[in-house]
Amino acid sequence: MWRFGLRRAGRFALGLLGAILMAAVVAAQAAPPGKGGVSHFIGTVLSRLGEFVRFDFGSSAITAASAAQEVAQRLPATLELVAAGALVAALIGIPLGIVLSIGRASRAAAPLIQIVAAAPVFCAALALLWLSVQVLHWDAQLQGAPDLWSALASGHGAAIRDAFRLLALPALTVGAAGAAGVQLALRRAANESRDAPYRRGLRMMGLTPFEVDRLYLVPQVLAGVLANLGEIALSLFSAAAVAEWVFGWPGAAVLFLKSVALHDWSVVALVLFAFAAITLFAEFVGSLGARALAGIEANP
């Protein structure tokens, strides 16, 4: 396990190094063009790389504020949205995965899930928004990130309701995208474990099917989900970018979109680095968790 952990940590560190290099290449676009072509560009990239190592991420070309400050202001909102989406993904994806692991249910639900999976995230977001306005009579203009904790602390029913309304649609949109990945990982792990030869042996040793499932199948299935944590995180961040745009959520993904449009490359580079680092970290933690739980090695 230690050797595996060290190998994974090394891979994670290399991934981070690569992400920093990529961010430096993007941030180098912010430098004024100079003579020298490729050599000038490589010099600029190396100079940016040096600055990044010293935690100097440059400044925004729009606000002149530090890029790190700009991203630090917006990233918590994205992480809140992704966390809420992950919760929804687990709440939808785990029961769905369990139900679909049963052969008949899977066959019956397959066409429906294929159709749902074919709808891009922005279509799902617009459909949710339409339903909330037409069916629940919510206010379509009510947009932004809620201050849920303040609303809960205030104890005002209207404030709490508004905060939950602000959170519900973006979290559902992000969660639905994550749920697809969760249910698939769970279903595949369950299918692999269900037919494993050790199950028959354990039953012959006197364990009941429930005990076999609880002691052996559950860790295997959880490990299967953890082994795909990086991919699930990626789908959550991807959906968060769209949800932030549609629901006016002031997060880092919207900052990225605006910064690309305005060629604010220092901010773009830092947002990209933050997203890549979080996904790589999720992959690293997931692989360790999967290995610890059931000896599954993700992406060998």
Place this chain on the structure above:
Amino acid sequence: MSVVSAHEAPAPAITLGGVIRAVGFIGLGAIGVTVGLSEVLARAPADTIDFGPPLIAPSIHFPLGTDVLGRDMLSETLHALAVTVTNAGLAAIVVVVAGGLAGFIAARLPYRIGFVLRGIAGILGAIPALLLAILFIGLASRGLAPLAAGLAVAPLGFTRAFDRARALGQSRHAEFARATGISPGALLRRDLTYEFRDSFLSIAARALAAVTIVLSTVSFLGYGATPPHRDLGLMIAAARDVYFDAWWTAAVPAAALALFILCARLAAGLDEGERA
């Protein structure tokens, strides 16, 4: 009956998966024909304003209604579908070449060059393809959106092809080939031929599904297609202000888009909920 033959029962000629894939390809073919005939099938040229009264609900005269500028939704959806399919086709070619083909070849490169490339693809793959596509468009131009979408999706195809080629390179037939003096180049050509013969259509359909999602989302966010060459993503984006009262303005292009992606997913043989 021997033990081997008892365990190796012949695979059924027609499987459910095969039927589903065939349905997907038939759907893609039908969409291709519709796109090819879009200029004939559409009642009005692209972006024809005031073809009818604005925001008319689907009726006999306007089967899919009209939008806020009085454009015929049926005609506009056909034109937008043609733009979407054409751009997605170009982007899918980029994915197959820069992802599938390059990944397969990279796995057999000497001096561990392939592993460096695999590492780069892995890092790019840690960023959502949507953001990567927008970054490429920002660095180049909106006209190059299909290329950007293709390059953004390619890292995933690259890593898949690389891992597949590595596994093939360590298989028994590869060991046997090396032992009998067959050159690495000849082995690569052999594996590449068989791999593409067996799974080219699946790889291409998967790429088509992935790039269509990215391209339409990019257009929806305002970084892709530009009027008058609207694609389905841009059509949906344009309907945002009115779709609460006129649902068809968003539902019709969204249904066309979902149908196209669904056919590509089915043709690729993707599992339910599997990422394209």
